[in-house]
Amino acid sequence: MKYPNGKPYKKSEEVNKAEKGHRSLLSAANRGMSLEEDINLSNDFYRETGRALINKRPTPINIVKVDYSHGARITDAYFEKQSTTDYNGVYKGRYIDFEAKNTKSTTSFPLSNISEHQIVHLKNVIKHGGIAFFVISFQIQNEVYLLDAKFVIEFYEHGKRKSIPYEVFKESGLLIKQDYSPRLHYLDAVDQLYFK
Amino acid sequence: MKYPNGKPYKKSEEVNKAEKGHRSLLSAANRGMSLEEDINLSNDFYRETGRALINKRPTPINIVKVDYSHGARITDAYFEKQSTTDYNGVYKGRYIDFEAKNTKSTTSFPLSNISEHQIVHLKNVIKHGGIAFFVISFQIQNEVYLLDAKFVIEFYEHGKRKSIPYEVFKESGLLIKQDYSPRLHYLDAVDQLYFK
Secondary structure (H helix, E strand, O other): OEOOOOOEOOOOHHHHHHHOOOOOHHHHHOOOOOHHHHHHHHHHHHHHOOOOEEEEOOOOEEEEEEEOEOEOEEEEEEEOOOOOOOEEEEEOOEEEEEEEEEEOOOOEEEHHHOOHHHHHHHHHHHHOOOEEEEEEEEOOOOEEEEEEHHHHHHHHHHOOOOEEEHHHHHHHOEEOOEOOOOOEOHHHHHHHHHOO | OEOOOOOEOOOOHHHHHHHOOOOOHHHHHHOOOOHHHHHHHHHHHHHHOOOOEEEEOOOOEEEEEEEOEOEOEEEEEEEOOOOOOOEEEEEOOEEEEEEEEEEOOOOEEEHHHOOHHHHHHHHHHHHOOOEEEEEEEEOOOOEEEEEEHHHHHHHHHHOOOOEEEHHHHHHHOEEOOEOOOOOEOHHHHHHHHHOO
């Protein structure tokens, strides 16, 4: 099969993904959207509706060279490891701090996704009275959970396995409702867990 | 006067600055240090001593091209305007958010240093119960003030002049003590203003 311009027709990754199944109608609408995009859109919604002010921290970059001949253009730089988490902000006067991660595993969330810096950071958040959690997306199940950071810290520091079993999320986490606006109703889970 | 290598001796900017006077012994020790570095060092100190957890947000950068031939190297990118402020974190359970700016003016702080995005952001912080302020360094006087964001918002939105007079800082702001560790005792000013 070819396009009118003679180029061979190639199924887009989008189409391939969608055809693979494993996806509800809702997630089909979401296809191509990453967890990060879902959270960013949810944060936009929460900000615009005046519910909370939560932002993504920019990726830290170490700049080596800048060319000023046509405005400031970065011509050499590299990514630095994020020593904190991806998201923070303020909700009902409280400080909120969380990390969001995907996994393709159906049985557990691998802790190799988390850096020790982030564990230290989240322990600090808790110590200073902030709210700290993880948003973990089990992509195959199409389920997104909010899990208090204490569980992750406990598994990271004292767990025998290098992962957190899926059951822990089902039992101790909260399933986040997926929707259009916001994409992820994660503040409802925050309300339930921290403001009751 | 010449160096042994024959090159003409040129006083470094550092030396020039120091010779200009206007500087206490302490600020001479500080010379070459920027306000940003002073705040970062203070935040390190506060974090290490367990007093607060406040971090600088990385500069947002829009990445155009990445070369993966030798690891991930950014070869084309440009700076994005920060739509929030430079610093945020948690102190005594409260959300803290602030912007730090220098001025060489001795009579006022020019508001051209502040973007409208930042004003909107800080209004949002206040609305959600966070603590919002500015740290402004009058470099010639070698004085650093903490001023609640409400004053800056008021001047930005309703002021006739495009600047905030120095007297406003003296009357409504708090002079931040300069020292070695931390460089800037700005949390003492926060205590006085928001936790009394």
